[in-house]
Amino acid sequence: MADWLERFVEDGTIGESQLEEARQMAASLGITPEDALVRQGYINGSDLGRAQxxxxxxxxxxxxxxxxxxxxxxxxxxxxxxxxxxxxxxxxxxxxxxxxxxxxxxxxxxxxxxxxxxxxxxxxxxxxxxxxxxxxxxxxxETESVDTMISEFTEKTIEFS
CATH class of the missing domain: 3.30.300.160 (Type II secretion system, protein E, N-terminal domain)
Known part of the structure; x- marks a missing residue:
């Protein structure tokens, strides 16, 4: 398990019961405990990123x-x-x-x-x-970028003398 998640309990972001709930959810859904914490709304992606x-x-x-x-x-x-x-x-x-x-x-x-x-x-x-x-x-x-590039290229007028 991700023991580093205990940091969220230590700093008061979540409670021990919320962490345990996330671990159970993770096990039943086949996701990581950190993803479960985010899904449950206990932490956001930025909190998770900073901790990692x-x-x-x-x-x-x-x-x-x-x-x-x-x-x-x-x-x-x-x-x-x-x-x-x-x-x-x-x-x-x-x-x-x-x-x-x-x-x-x-x-x-x-x-x-x-x-x-x-x-x-x-x-x-x-x-x-x-x-x-x-x-x-x-x-x-990626397709939109290519389409934009092609349209920009075809909009240019080329003069031949």
Whole structure:
């Protein structure tokens, strides 16, 4: 079980009975206890993200309303961002700072290091906020972005002399 969830009891966010209720719900539904706590409304995704970041020793970043410069966004292709639920949020020295919800996913980290040919520094964010940032910066869906690009391209007039 996720013993780190005891932190929510220790800091008074939830009671011991609420944690036990979440564990029972998780067992019966086949979900994690942390997901059960969120579903029951005892904590929100941001609370969960902050707690996980503290446990894993990562910075937590709220992405709602954050405008990321295109020069940063363009470091990771839209398909990679969507497929792996990651988004570039900055640069730190020679490293690309990437927001992800599961920093223990070594496959994604290795893929990013390979594709970027740079070190990757991870900050944690909720999956929902990363998906929202992807939609804000790349468009609602990959198809919409391609459609927009095609329409912009076809609207340009080319003059031949």
């Amino acid at each position: 970041a503290a446990v894993f020793n990562y910075e937590f970043m709220e992405l709602e309303g954050v405008q990321i410069p295109n020069s940063i966004i363009e470091q990771i292709s839209e398909s990679v961002a969507r497929d792996n639920v990651v988004i570039a949020v900055g640069n730190e020295g020679d490293a690309v700072v990437v927001a992800m919800h599961n920093p223990n996913n070594m496959d994604v980290l290795d893929k990013l290091r390979f594709l970027l040919n740079k070190d990757v520094k991870v900050v944690m964010a909720t999956m929902e906020s990363i998906q929202g940032a992807i939609n804000r910066h790349y468009g609602q869906t």
